[in-house]
Amino acid sequence: MKWPTIIQGGMGVGVSNWNLAKTVSRLGHLGVVSGTALDSVFARRLQNGDPGGHLRRALNHFPVSDIAHRVYEKYFIPCGKAIDQAFKRIPMYTLTPSRHLFEVTLCANFAEVFLAKEGHSGCVGINYLEKIQMPNLASIYGAMLAGVDYILMGAGIPREIPGILDLFSNHEDATLRVRVDNDDEAYPMTFSPRDIVGELPHPLHRPNFLAIISSATLAVTLARKSSGQVNGFVVEGYDAGGHNAPPRGHMLLDENGEPVYGEKDDIDLAKIRDLGLPFWLAGSYGDPYRVQEALDQGAAGVQLGTPFAFCRESGLEDHVKQQVLDQIKSGEVYVKTDAKASPTGFPFKVVQLDETLSEFEMYQQRPRVCDLGYLRTPFKDEEGRIGYRCPSEPVEEYQRKGGDPEATRGRKCLCNGLFANIGLPQLQRSGYTEKPLLTSGKEISLIRRFMQNGETSYSAEDVIHALCPQHQVEPAVA
Secondary structure, eight states: OOOOSEEEOOOTTTTSOHHHHHHHHHTTSBEEEEOTTHHHHHHHHHHTTOGGGHHHHHHTTSSOHHHHHHHHHHHOOTTOOOTTSOOOOOOOOOSSOOHHHHHHHHHHHHHHHHHHHTTBOOOEEEEEETTSOTTHHHHHHHHHHTTOSEEEEESSOOTTHHHHHHHHTTTOOEEEEEOOBTOSSOEEEEEOHHHHHOOOSSOOOOOEEEEEESOHHHHHHHHHHSSSOOOEEEEEOTTSSSBOOOOSSSOOBOTTSOBOOOGGGSOOHHHHHHTTOOEEEESSOOSHHHHHHHHHTTOSEEEEOHHHHTSTTSSSOHHHHHHHHHHHHHTOOOEEEESSSSTTSSOEEEEOOTTSTTSHHHHHHSOOOOSSOTTOEEEEOTTSOEEEEOTTSOHHHHHHTTOOGGGGTTOOOHHHHHHHHTTOOOBOTTSOBOOOOOOOOGGGGGGGGGSOTTOSOOOHHHHHHHHOTTOOOOOBOO
């Protein structure tokens, strides 16, 4: 099998949108859409009037027209909502989601993959986070209905996912064990395709599964103990954007409050090579010499996020994107590995940018609210009931739910910040409009190489051409 040399990372919420993934795939590499919070992204795009009619076009191909019609009619607003109107929220995921939430999730993931694959014969992947467990079953099945070619997953130990792909390829029920705080037993969460979409006549394509890992030990565990076939690994170093694995051992912070990584955090590539599976290296590989270095070490290629995050095709809001590009050109950009920002407890890279939540004053002005809930975790209270909490919610609410108030210190609302990054900020009941919270890899300054001859922006093709000059554009398919 011919593996792609470049995997375009599935970044943030809506940054790796269908347009970016489609562009990269047509250039002969692996375009990847972000599956994180895709149900809410989809609902907000509909409320903005579905510009271009793309979502409607995709849903016209959804295999169960009644489901597609119900979802579209519930959220679609002709000409888009008023600027002073809040977005209608979809329900937050729990261990027992409603049928409606399953239907929204199916349609959202189907539409994003369908649009990314439309009109060409290249491969398309979708990226999920193992940490955000509760939406994953319906999300994966929705993407498979659209013929997704690769599922990528990190931020945890996704041992159950390969077997779930096998089951879903035959429309069989699949169960995922969801972790519950204060309980030694995981909660089984089941998705039944036949109960939601009915009987479909043909099996689905089983996509390749790539696990995103940060240690050889995890690679060995997944290769040997997963519920089905792991097809390869994305080996992510601590220079990569978004969430990073914490340093091994006790976390020490430097004078800037950033985690200190050392030799213990270097990844043993020899052990990964010995598994005999393809792997891609990620984290500061946006340079042709580093791409070649990865190939020389036995990698099939590299995964790149940051260079694609700021290209013209990405989903970042244009003015936010341009602000970062201007700082890159002036040499004034700084990315901090923030040990506290993420409610997950994992280090999270944050671009230091004016008028965003990276500024302490802006962070202080934001009323704490948790209305999207993707990073909530289930917990069991003293009476054995299941509840949900997030360290970024109001402190008194988190404490009332049995959480340690110390865990809330410095936590930012990633969910709302990431939606603001892509021009879909919520107008809260208090009148506060959510502000961006931008992430990037440490390689961000290397983006200068893609802006030649005084240009102030660049394309995904510029990235591919600079790093892999022999790229091949896929012909459109009628």
